[in-house]
Amino acid sequence: MIKPEWIADNLGVIAGALIDHLVLTVLAVWCGLMISLTAALLIRRLGFLRGPVTATFGILYTIPSLALFAFLVPFTGLTLVTAEIGLIGYTLLILTRNILAGLDGIPAEIRESADGMGYGRRQRLLAVDLPLALPVIFTGLRIATVTTVGLVMVTAVIGEGGLGQLMLRGFNRQFPTMIYVGFVLIIVVALVLDVLLQLAERLLTPWARRAT
Amino acid sequence: MRTFRRAALGATIVALLVSACTSGGSSPSATTAATAAPTAAASAVASPSTAASPASAAPTGSIASQLTLGGPPECPQRPFCVLGLKDTYGVEFKLFLPLDAGGPLSLSAIKSGLVDVGLLFSSDPSIQVNNLVALEDDKHLQKADNLVPVVRNDLLAKAPGLPDLINPFMAKLTQEALTDLNKQVTVDGKDSKSVAAAWLAANGLTTGGTSGAGIKVKVGSTNFYEQEILGEIFAQVLEANGFTVERKFQLGNREVVFPALQKGDIDILAEYAATALEYVNKGAGEATGDAAETVTKLNTRLAPLKLTALAFAPATDQNAFVVTKATADKYKLQKVSDLANPAP
Amino acid sequence: MDGITGAFGWLTDPTHWQGADGIPTRFVEHVELAGLAILVALLIAVPIGLYTGHTGRGGALAVNVAGIGRAIPSYALLLVFFPILGFGLLTPLLALVLLSIPPILANTHVGLRGVDRETVDAARGMGMRESQVLTRVELPAAMPVMVAGLRTAAVAAVATATLAALIAGGGFGRYIVDGFALQDQSMLVAGAILVAVLAVITERGLTLAERRVVSPGIRLARDPDGERADDAV
Numbered sequence: 001m002i003k004p005e006w007i008a009d010n011l012g013v014i015a016g017a018l019i020d021h022l023v024l025t026v027l028a029v030w031c032g033l034m035i036s037l038t039a040a041l042l043i044r045r046l047g048f049l050r051g052p053v054t055a056t057f058g059i060l061y062t063i064p065s066l067a068l069f070a071f072l073v074p075f076t077g078l079t080l081v082t083a084e085i086g087l088i089g090y091t092l093l094i095l096t097r098n099i100l101a102g103l104d105g106i107p108a109e110i111r112e113s114a115d116g117m118g119y120g121r122r123q124r125l126l127a128v129d130l131p132l133a134l135p136v137i138f139t140g141l142r143i144a145t146v147t148t149v150g151l152v153m154v155t156a157v158i159g160e161g162g163l164g165q166l167m168l169r170g171f172n173r174q175f176p177t178m179i180y181v182g183f184v185l186i187i188v189v190a191l192v193l194d195v196l197l198q199l200a201e202r203l204l205t206p207w208a209r210r211a212t
Numbered sequence: 213m214r215t216f217r218r219a220a221l222g223a224t225i226v227a228l229l230v231s232a233c234t235s236g237g238s239s240p241s242a243t244t245a246a247t248a249a250p251t252a253a254a255s256a257v258a259s260p261s262t263a264a265s266p267a268s269a270a271p272t273g274s275i276a277s278q279l280t281l282g283g284p285p286e287c288p289q290r291p292f293c294v295l296g297l298k299d300t301y302g303v304e305f306k307l308f309l310p311l312d313a314g315g316p317l318s319l320s321a322i323k324s325g326l327v328d329v330g331l332l333f334s335s336d337p338s339i340q341v342n343n344l345v346a347l348e349d350d351k352h353l354q355k356a357d358n359l360v361p362v363v364r365n366d367l368l369a370k371a372p373g374l375p376d377l378i379n380p381f382m383a384k385l386t387q388e389a390l391t392d393l394n395k396q397v398t399v400d401g402k403d404s405k406s407v408a409a410a411w412l413a414a415n416g417l418t419t420g421g422t423s424g425a426g427i428k429v430k431v432g433s434t435n436f437y438e439q440e441i442l443g444e445i446f447a448q449v450l451e452a453n454g455f456t457v458e459r460k461f462q463l464g465n466r467e468v469v470f471p472a473l474q475k476g477d478i479d480i481l482a483e484y485a486a487t488a489l490e491y492v493n494k495g496a497g498e499a500t501g502d503a504a505e506t507v508t509k510l511n512t513r514l515a516p517l518k519l520t521a522l523a524f525a526p527a528t529d530q531n532a533f534v535v536t537k538a539t540a541d542k543y544k545l546q547k548v549s550d551l552a553n554p555a556p
Numbered sequence: 557m558d559g560i561t562g563a564f565g566w567l568t569d570p571t572h573w574q575g576a577d578g579i580p581t582r583f584v585e586h587v588e589l590a591g592l593a594i595l596v597a598l599l600i601a602v603p604i605g606l607y608t609g610h611t612g613r614g615g616a617l618a619v620n621v622a623g624i625g626r627a628i629p630s631y632a633l634l635l636v637f638f639p640i641l642g643f644g645l646l647t648p649l650l651a652l653v654l655l656s657i658p659p660i661l662a663n664t665h666v667g668l669r670g671v672d673r674e675t676v677d678a679a680r681g682m683g684m685r686e687s688q689v690l691t692r693v694e695l696p697a698a699m700p701v702m703v704a705g706l707r708t709a710a711v712a713a714v715a716t717a718t719l720a721a722l723i724a725g726g727g728f729g730r731y732i733v734d735g736f737a738l739q740d741q742s743m744l745v746a747g748a749i750l751v752a753v754l755a756v757i758t759e760r761g762l763t764l765a766e767r768r769v770v771s772p773g774i775r776l777a778r779d780p781d782g783e784r785a786d787d788a789v
Contacts, residue, residue: 013405066733066736070732073471150631150632154631161462165462169437172316285737286738310724312724320643321643324643
């Protein structure tokens with residue numbers, strides 16, 4: 001079933017697909033995080049936005065991924081842009097929801113004492129609010145990342161897909177080795193990114209470790 | 213009591229799995245051939261001539277009327293597929309099952325009997341390997357589907373020497389060569405990249421050219437494996453001459469990839485002369501059995517789209533309607549027109 | 557944006573509401589696949605989750621298995637299973653079952669572990685047998701979290717059943733795959749709308765069910781949307 005010699009001969013191809021997959025994933029999650037942070041902070045300032053924004057992201061989330069990528073092709077072509085619009089779109093609901101939950105969960109006393117210590121609004125956000133919200137944000141980030149790794153696979157239908165394209169090529173020419181290599185690597189990528197995010201969370205929230 | 217509950221649970225799971233398996237046969241989604249054509253989309257893609265022609269009353273009780281046809285989802289609206297079968301042969305199937313473009317879904321659907329007649333391609337070695345029967349196209353529905361590279365004019369403006377690089381290899385791409393390339397990839401399990409490299413080397417590709425220095429080319433291919441081999445041939449010829457090549461393979465079917473070529477998401481694509489012509493002219497019926505004539509007409513149609521067809525290859529790859537040996541024997545099928553015979 | 561207006565025309569065209577590729581047929585195919593997958597996933601995941609949640613044994617394993625499950629994309633599973641299992645319901649069914657088990661398993665386990673230990677001990681002290689503790693104390697208390705897991709799984713299954721069309725399956729995904737192949741934006745968007753509506757109905761329906769299963773005694777104590785439970789994995 002699996003031909004090791006194909007793997008040995010095509011390490012470059014496999015590495016290329018792996019890198020494509022990582023780039024598609026990381027770019028989507030990073031852009032998604034930036035957009036979600038902006039959206040969440042706007043919502044915290046302008047409360048009336050909460051309903052409309054989360055509803056929009058929620059609707060975006062219910063669109064089947066296959067349809068969204070296919071729908072965008074006549075507008076943005078068979079390009080990285082098409083893939084990224086879809087991938088970013090699907091991270092927004094989870095990330096925004098968790099950033100808001102993290103910020104909403106900070107006890108009022110802590111904010112008040114920060115204010116009392118003379119923190120400005122921006123200072124308090126960076127020094128107090130965001131660090132305290134980090135665990136909940138990271139939960140969202142991990143879910144969004146693992147989900148995106150899987151969704152990247154679907155962009156194979158529009159000629160992207162990273163490891164998904166490797167799998168689809170193997171499928172179309174009935175070459176199981178390519179399918180299995182892609183499959184295993186996708187799971188490995190998801191798990192490794194998940195572990196890396198857990199490590200990052202630990203590094204960024206040393207107080208949480210001391211507490212337990 | 214506990215063991216009873218466990219047993220009941222197990223039985224339920226087994227029952228569910230069994231029901232899933234047995235209902236499986238009916239699960240792949242059939243489309244009635246009759247309802248498939250007049251969808252809203254038909255008017256956009258289907259040929260005006262077809263729309264205007266009197267509905268060629270399918271002889272009821274024909275062999276085809278008892279059989280299921282499988283092919284790519286776009287088949288019901290393609291002139292060389294369901295539309296042509298109806299117009300040229302008077303053949304209408306009981307059902308159409310949307311599968312893929314001559315890929316693993318189509319092949320296994322034919323082999324497993326999920327469809328009685330399946331659409332594969334004439335250069336596909338799987339037909340011989342699996343002892344399948346390609347029905348002879350006795351009324352010549354399929355036209356000159358010679359392989360021909362289609363290139364964006366703005367690329368030709370930047371690289372006027374590009375046709376002279378690719379054309380010699382197209383001239384050497386005979387039917388035997390194409391079938392052999394396909395066999396190496398899909399039967400022998402070799403990689404399209406190395407297969408293309410070996411063929412190019414055997415046919416005198418010399419590397420180290422610099423005519424393409426500084427020029428970027430995006431080579432595209434549809435999601436049909438033969439296209440990827442051809443894409444590799446173009447890519448490697450161009451790379452040998454100093455071009456910077458980006459490969460964009462597995463891009464979907466013609467309906468998806470051709471607009472991408474027009475937009476510039478890709479610069480060069482392997483096409484099939486007659487099918488490409490009938491796609492670009494929206495099924496006007498201009499394609500003939502003559503490759504030179506068909507490519508000339510194709511170029512006339514491509515000109516307003518700012519695209520150019522280069523020299524065509526002797527090799528063709530046409531739609532082939534394929535049945536298993538058993539089906540061929542059962543219904544005495546050798547030619548496509550046999551499908552119109554009265555059912556036994 | 558022709559596709560969006562076109563989709564309403566497509567959806568209101570009566571010819572699309574009949575026949576082997578009509579909306580009712582595709583609806584039945586879609587619901588059959590997603591529903592069967594959820595049923596099988598429940599039968600597998602709930603007993604395991606009840607065991608690990610009740611006994612506390614193998615809990616980490618259950619949660620980790622669920623975590624890995626989330627990392628496996630369903631489309632990848634279809635490409636892996638098709639060459640082995642071929643056409644039919646089994647290939648997409650298996651992919652969807654594997655997709656649906658993680659949230660159900662994790663939420664069953666977490667829901668049961670979340671039951672107040674003192675309450676459980678009190679029940680034992682009252683002389684309840686282990687099976688009674690499970691069915692009369694733990695299950696009612698864990699039910700909302702479990703239903704939240706079911707909801708997550710069901711919505712994902714409805715959305716993902718779309719992919720079955722990529723390997724010649726039926727369901728609403730057919731309109732999306734065929735619409736893409738034909739570059740018919742109306743059909744494609746109509747398919748997307750049908751899937752989204754079905755997903756939202758599933759979501760709402762199970763949210764209502766979730767509220768109903770909260771035992772009155774603990775209704776005040778929990779997060780009304782159950783979203784925290786979704787994220788517990």
